């Protein structure tokens with residue numbers, strides 16, 4: 027008989043850098059998942075803002091099967107039709123003139139940071155090397171991106187960190203003014219901090235960053251790895267603000283579950299990425315590009331984007347109703363279908379205690395730091411699944427309250 031994998035196998039065979047929940051989902055359809063025992067769950071986690079169309083959406087399955095029978099991979103010695111179609115679709119729909127394809131968010135940000143440094147050297151000289159980013163920000167796990175990220179616990183303990191990186195306070199323009207100068211190469215910012223606690227950027231803060239970049243000939247990089255591809259109710263969150271970056275990074279929802287990332291840039295900036303300056307074996311992989319193209323074309327329609335805004339209101343109403351009864355949240359916030367509920371003082375630091383209770387009630391959710399319950403469901407989650415998921419969340423919260 028063949029071996030049935032168990033949660034113990036994780037501890038035996040996998041590197042110990044994660045602590046997954048005890049259940050092992052084996053099948054998904056839309057916003058529902060089933061585990062090895064056939065127990066069913068509603069998915070408000072969405073693979074951490076990745077499964078933009080839920081699980082096994084027919085449009086993505088078809089794109090995958092269709093491309094899977096034609097051509098998977100060529101390397102960048104050749105180009106391929108799906109990659110060209112994806113790049114054109116992104117250029118047609120955004121501020122960008124050029125696209126660099128890769129396989130993850132961290133890789134897209136690594137490309138953005140290297141491009142910014144190279145652009146500065148090309149146009150202004152070696153001295154213009156300072157990158158400003160924000161405390162609590164998250165930009166990936168490569169050594170450069172983790173150092174630009176604003177959570178020292180992720181970058182410390184690995185020896186000397188890359189230099190020229192400065193951190194300011196999010197939504198505090200004054201703190202940026204103290205650091206910015208003619209040696210500033212780029213400001214990298216999430217229009218809404220995701221891992222840092224679902225904190226939307228304020229309009230005048232993001233506009234202020236744009237102005238400071240213009241004043242000091244620096245590049246504005248929007249990390250839209252978590253907020254991008256419909257998550258915010260627009261294709262990209264920058265469209266909600268009407269503030270245009272010079273470079274934008276995308277991943278997570280872009281592939282709807284297939285690993286893919288993209289860096290978008292204006293022509294003037296992208297020019298610095300000349301032959302040989304950067305690369306990625308899997309970047310522009312035909313299979314990944316075909317799935318991402320299907321996701322972008324399906325999501326960037328008025329029906330889906332309006333649906334995200336409508337579902338946002340539903341999530342908010344349900345969370346407020348739960349909170350009126352149980353008083354566990356201090357603030358409910360977010361954009362589109364990236365929502366956070368900050369725990370009230372009495373439950374400070376206890377967001378993670380909700381997750382195993384929710385799983386027992388048949389709901390998958392997320393946290394963003396110790397104090398924020400996070401939800402990043404499918405952009406097309408049915409209203410009935412929202413209602414049932416919220417009923418399960420309420421039962422989990424009742425148990426949290428009862429145990430307090």
Ligand SMILES: *Cc1c(COP(=O)(O)O)cnc(C)c1O
Nearest residue numbers: 130131132164165166220251252
């Ligand atoms: C998840 C995330 C990343 C990292 O993406 P990976 O695909 O894990 O490399 C970068 N930036 C933001 C804002 C993210 O949410």
